[in-house]
Amino acid sequence: MARLPVFALAGGVGIVLLVASPFGARFFDEMYFVDTGHHFAWGYADQPWLVPALAGMLDSLFPHSGLALRLPSTLAAVAGILVAALIARELGGRRTAQTLAAATYALSGYLIPASHFLSTYVLDPFWWLLISWLVLRWARLDREGTRDDRPLLWAGVVTAVALQTKFLVPVLWLGIGAGVLLAGPRRMLTRPPLWTGAALAAACTVPTVLWQAGHGWPFLRFVGSVEEESERALVAFGPVLFAGVIGTVFIVYALWRLARAPELRPYRFLGIAFAVVLLVITLVDGRSYYPSGLYGPLMAVAAVELERRNRRRWLPWVAWPGYALSAAAAVWTMLYFISTMDTYAGRQPVEPIAAAYRALPAETRARTAVVTSVYSGAASVDYYGAELGLPPAQSPHRGYWYLGAPPETADSILYVTTPRDLRMFEPYFARYRFVGASPALSVWFLEGRKQPWSSIWPQVRSDRPID
Missing domain, CATH: 3.40.1010 (Cobalt-precorrin-4 Transmethylase; domain 1)
Known part of the structure; x- marks a missing residue:
């Protein structure tokens, strides 16, 4: 594990977010989460219960504290950087690949600005990232002949938490299932721990489903509103908007290498999963940031391939200016939100x-x-x-x-x-x-x-x- 550069990146992002947390007005959704959290229920018209419960609890313990309210998002951002590096390590990446994966994920156009706020769209992509790591770990162990299904069970546990955050994670599993069926390893679908984890996730979601059923399935009405608010064409440009320029290059390169590289054949399902997720979200007019939970794994694939193909001669000359500009853009975007939010969402x-x-x-x-x-x-x-x-x-x-x-x-x-x-x-x-x-x-x-x-x-x- 490339501990020093990866932990330095994660720690640097964490410090930036912690220092910025007390500043700027609360975002609309943050205030909505706080208020609904003070009226706890096992479900709400537009989401499950976890984020409102977190917001209500933190506001009760630390009233009007931006530092406390935004701490879950900060922790998710820091942990996500570490997981991106772990995915690169899982795929055989050494120090350079792990550092590239962590840096590309950390300095994407999405992570730092969005993680300034407590929201479902910060926590949910982290659960996707964690599930992807666990599934890829299982695939790597299976490729090496090690029979260890525990990663699949843990993926089910994370899915259970994700379903209490947002109802989007089944789309990820639809993509993974399609990818495994088309490209393998199909043995994954026969493993009992996978289905045990699925049963656990379903059982944990029963209270929310019962709330929805008892109130006439209001979430379906909310989905209709999201379709009217969203622009279908923007989904295709999601990587450019939320992964940043370098991140988009990494994602395209990863998809190309997953389709062509023989050594990546056991992980080819990841590229198919991304295509399926993108297609489903486009068809239902979902929001353009919905696929962002798969950006980190694809960035890690690209980082490993760049290291494997020995691009060290030209990579530093491209990387340092690109990452410096990405860092400046991410921090500037966050500061812009902080400086303008008072006009629209503050006192x-x-x-x-x-x-x-x-x-x-x-x-x-x-x-x-x-x-x-x-x-x-x-x-x-x-x-x-x-x-x-x-x-x-x-x-x-x-x-x-x-x-x-x-x-x-x-x-x-x-x-x-x-x-x-x-x-x-x-x-x-x-x-x-x-x-x-x-x-x-x-x-x-x-x-x-x-x-x-x-x-x-x-x-x-x-x-x-x-x-």
């Missing part, structure tokens, strides 16, 4: 809402609820509103609808919305007027409620895409 957008609320007469405020047309607005109000004198917010949008309607004592609402969504609540109130503006949204006061909330709330449920 600043909530202040006009609080000002409009405080301007109401005291007796009116006592019977006024704050409602937002999209979940992100409600998350912002709930996260920053208490210090500004706002009550907890409600929203009919996506997962927030399940957190409940305004109290029946609220016969008026302060509605934070777009002009299009004003029509959603207009029929249920006698009068409305404009009272303020927040970035990209307007604040309206609606009074004279005509029906009880128990009748209104089921009719205003919304799963629409975010503009």
Whole structure:
């Protein structure tokens, strides 16, 4: 193991993320995770329970601490760099290959900027990376004639955790299964520990599945919204956007070598798995970052092949400038997010809402609820509103609808919305007027409620895409 360069890379990224963690406003999804985590359930309309539970627990233990809230993402980023190097080692890579794999993964366009936030799209790619390492380890042992199926069982354990993070990991296994069937080693599919791990993953997901079934399978409605929000053409450009220039070159080179190199035949299923995953995500209009969990393994394959083919003469002259530029771009992107997030997701957008609320007469405020047309607005109000004198917010949008309607004592609402969504609540109130503006949204006061909330709330449920 190339301990010094690999641990230096992982430690450097970890320090950068830890130092940056307290800075910048919370991202919309982070605030949403915190709020839903404070209303724990075994499932939510748009995701499983693990990330909200983590966010709610960390916010309860360390209120409003960016360092604590973002620690899981930091740890996943650091561990992912180590696993990328381990994959290169598993494939026969020595010091140069392990260092290249770790550096290419660490300085991709995705890892550092995304890992500044706590999100499913940081943790889920790490589980994919870990599963890939375990499956490739099994394939390497099988190639050498060692009968050890424990990596397949551990892959099932990691899959169980991944299914509590996001419902995407079955697509990875679909790709691996197709790759193994087409290119081998087919013996993998006959090993009992593989299916024991699958059964364990399915059993651990039963509570979430029961929650979905008991609430009418809302996740299927959410998938429809994701399809409308996503651009199918962007999936093909995902590596360029999220792996970076060097990472994309490594991925293309790895796919080429997996298809041609005889020594990589036992691992050829990895290239097929990537193609299947890319195809499935394109067909269902998934988000462009969904395949990113397979970037690390492919980068490791490319690193091993570059070392094996002895490209040391020209590699340093290309690598050092390329990696230096990649590092600068990754850090700059993270700093850009930190510097601009306050405008859209920090306390600043909530202040006009609080000002409009405080301007109401005291007796009116006592019977006024704050409602937002999209979940992100409600998350912002709930996260920053208490210090500004706002009550907890409600929203009919996506997962927030399940957190409940305004109290029946609220016969008026302060509605934070777009002009299009004003029509959603207009029929249920006698009068409305404009009272303020927040970035990209307007604040309206609606009074004279005509029906009880128990009748209104089921009719205003919304799963629409975010503009």
